[in-house]
Structure formats: structure tokens, C-alpha cells
Amino acid sequence: MGGLLLGFALAGGVLWALLSGDPGRDPIEPGLAAPDFSLPILGAEGSLSLGSLRGKVVLVNFWATWCKPCEEEMPAMENLYQALASQGFELVAVSVDQDRREVEEFTAERGLSFPILLDPQKRVADAYQSYRFPESYLIDREGVLVARYIGPREWDAPAYRDRVRRLLEVSPSE
Numbered sequence: 001m002g003g004l005l006l007g008f009a010l011a012g013g014v015l016w017a018l019l020s021g022d023p024g025r026d027p028i029e030p031g032l033a034a035p036d037f038s039l040p041i042l043g044a045e046g047s048l049s050l051g052s053l054r055g056k057v058v059l060v061n062f063w064a065t066w067c068k069p070c071e072e073e074m075p076a077m078e079n080l081y082q083a084l085a086s087q088g089f090e091l092v093a094v095s096v097d098q099d100r101r102e103v104e105e106f107t108a109e110r111g112l113s114f115p116i117l118l119d120p121q122k123r124v125a126d127a128y129q130s131y132r133f134p135e136s137y138l139i140d141r142e143g144v145l146v147a148r149y150i151g152p153r154e155w156d157a158p159a160y161r162d163r164v165r166r167l168l169e170v171s172p173s174e
Contacts, residue, residue, distance in 0.1 A: 027129065028128055028129050028137070028145060028148065029145065029148075030145050030146055030147055030148065031144065031145065032144065032145055033143055033144055033145070034050060034058075034060070034128075034137060034139045034143055034144065034145045035050075035124075035127045035128060036049060036050050036051045036143075037049065037050050037123075037124040037127065038050075038051075039094065039117035039118055039119055039124060040117065040118045041115055041116070041117060041118075042095070042100070042103055042104060042107065042115075042116040042117070042118055043104070043107075043116070047117075048092065048115055048117060050092075050139070050143070051143070053090050053092075054141070054142070054143055054172070055088070055141050055172045056088050056089065056090045056141060057088060057089050057090070057138070057139070057140060057141055057164055057167040057168050058089075058090045058091070058092065058138075058139040059077075059080075059089075059090075059091045059092070059136055059137070059138055059139075059155075059164070060092055060094060060128070060136065060137045060139065061077065061091065061092070061093045061094065061134055061135075061136040061137075062094050062096060062119075062125050062128065062130040062133055062134065062135045062136070063093055063094070063095060063096070063133050063134045064095060064096050064097050064133050065095070065097050065102045065103060065106045066097075067133045067134060069133075069134055069151065069152040070133055070134040070152070071106075071110075072152055073134055073152040073153060073154070073155060074093075074110055074112060075110070076153070076154050076155040076156040076157070077091060077093070077112075077114065077155045077156075078110070078111070078112055078113065078114065079155070079156035080155040080156045080160065080161060080164070081113065081114040082113070083156070083161065084161070084164055084165070084168070085114075087165075087168050088141075088168050089164055089168060090114075090115075091114040091115075092114065092115045092116075092117055093112070093114060093115070093116050093117070094117045094118075094119050094124060094125065095116060095117065095118055095119065095120075096119050096120065096122050096125050096133070097118075097120060098120045100118060100120075103116060103118065132150055132151070134151065134152055135148070135149065135150050135151075136148070136149040136153070137149075138163070138164070138167070140167050140170065141167070141170060141171075141172035142172055146167065147163075
């Protein structure tokens, strides 16, 4: 009986592994081009595309208002943005929330000045294979993924500032 249960458990695990995820899609890994996207900007007309930021170092952060770790890292993100935005750094926070008003209230209460993009259908989050929040992607001036960070970070810590500054020192090729 125990062997039969173990067999069913193993078969179920194999089936789950085969059916979960998109087997035809390559993983998002450092060294690969970051998937381009265009999303509406909260509080502004129009949208913002990753392609329009080529030539800048970009941190793309996926988050939600209901995510406590996301909320906790926002002040450090704002500090990093304020410190480096004038040097060719851009930070875009992609909200996966369904309710635009909740996102507006959240960002206004915290005085966030970096662009907030809206992805309520999670199409861009899915393209980045981002399912845990917060999740962030550091992208160089050429649009290549440098690093993927799962979970909150102290973005204004010297290690992260220095990493972004080093990327800013690299000139984009023409």
C-alpha cells in the first residue's frame, strides 16, 4: 500500500512539473535581452516602453499594494531613484494590482516620484516570469538583463548604489 501511494505521489509530481509553466519559453536570465514592453503610466497620459529607456540603466520592479515586503522596500527605492536619476538611471515600478485607485492612493501616501506602470492583467509580469512579489530586474544601457532579485532589498544600501553606478559608467555602444 505504501509503495502504491509513493508511486502516485511521484507520478503526480512529474505530471505537475510537466504541466506547470511554459516549456516553450526560455527562462529570463542575466546576459539575455530584457523583454520589451509598453504599459500605461499612473497619473499621466500615454504609456512608457522599456525600449524608450535604451541608453539608461533601468531597475524594473514588479509589486502590488497588498504585498507588505513591497511596501517596505519602497522608501529605499525612492532614495536610490533620487540619488541616481540625474545620472542616467531609471526606476519603473510595475503594479500588478487590479484596482487603479488603490495604486494611486498607495503611491500618493508614500510620495513616490519614480514612474508607476500598470499591469493588471500581469502580461508583462508573465513575460518576465515574475510571480513572487517584489521581484526586480536590473537592466544595462543596452537593454540586457544584468540581475534578477527575488524579494525585497535595501536598494539605497551602498552595494546596490555602487552596482548601479558601475553600470552607469559603461557607455552605450552606438
